[in-house]
Amino acid sequence: MSERGIQWFRFTAPANFYDLAGRLIPWFAAVTVALFAVGLYLGLVVAPPDYQQGDSYRIIYIHVPTAWMGMFLYVLMAVYAAIGLIWRIKMADVMAKAIAPTGALFTFLSLWTGALWGRPTWGVYWVWDARLTSMLILLFLYLGYMALHAAIDDRQRASNASAVLAMVGVVNVPIIYFSVQWWNTLHQGASITVTDAPTMATIMFVTLMIMVLAAWMYSVTVVLARARVELLERERNARWVQERLEGGSK
């Protein structure tokens, strides 16, 4: 095996991951706070009201980031789950399991903020349209993954079974994304795509991207922190855990 290969696998070793994540978390947390502060200021104070929707459109600054994170995190969780299933890397299962609650939280928040935005703009909190329904299914997939992982006592079997669930569920993500094109939905189409210029004012777009970045950084921070706790739980009798406790590590 080459030197590089060894370097890469180094961080899958629990103790190395634990230390590295512990050093990174404060930085990610600081960036998260800064981005949220700027994003919230721009979104709630600086950006002008929408000419059609007035101030209700400001929900976009949390609705879009939470919806995107719900989808991104699901794909990430499925990738980690697949790595854990195929190559038997335990750290990958730890990561997948650590992502799930944050992904579920963001998915719930996208549904919640969507309902509160739907009421003033569409007149209803909820419709069974393709976008909303597929997003609700995403939430159930997250909850199913977590429930399945928790329901099986044997760690390896829990990891395998829930990994399969996560991987099968990933088909739902493109369905969510393309639902507004494939079906007639009350939900509007995409305002921001990779191919075209965004169909919104620059200040709104910039603010939205800052909020998306803030949500990303928040996710990285919390997922790393949760992965560390998960790791401690699994390895609580290992020598490296004892060493770090005696060293006065927090």
Next chain:
Amino acid sequence: MIDFLAMGGYWPYVWGSYLVMAGLLLVEMIQLRYRRRSLMGWIRRMARLRAQEERQ
């Protein structure tokens, strides 16, 4: 200030979104900290017990 809080009459929807999000993120962080603390406590207690057994 009142104008800002009123959000053009949409305050229940706008603040209902932002505050619930802030609240839930806060709950997630607090829950994580609590889980970590209780686990640390458990590991320390076990280490003490082991040390005691070794002395006896």
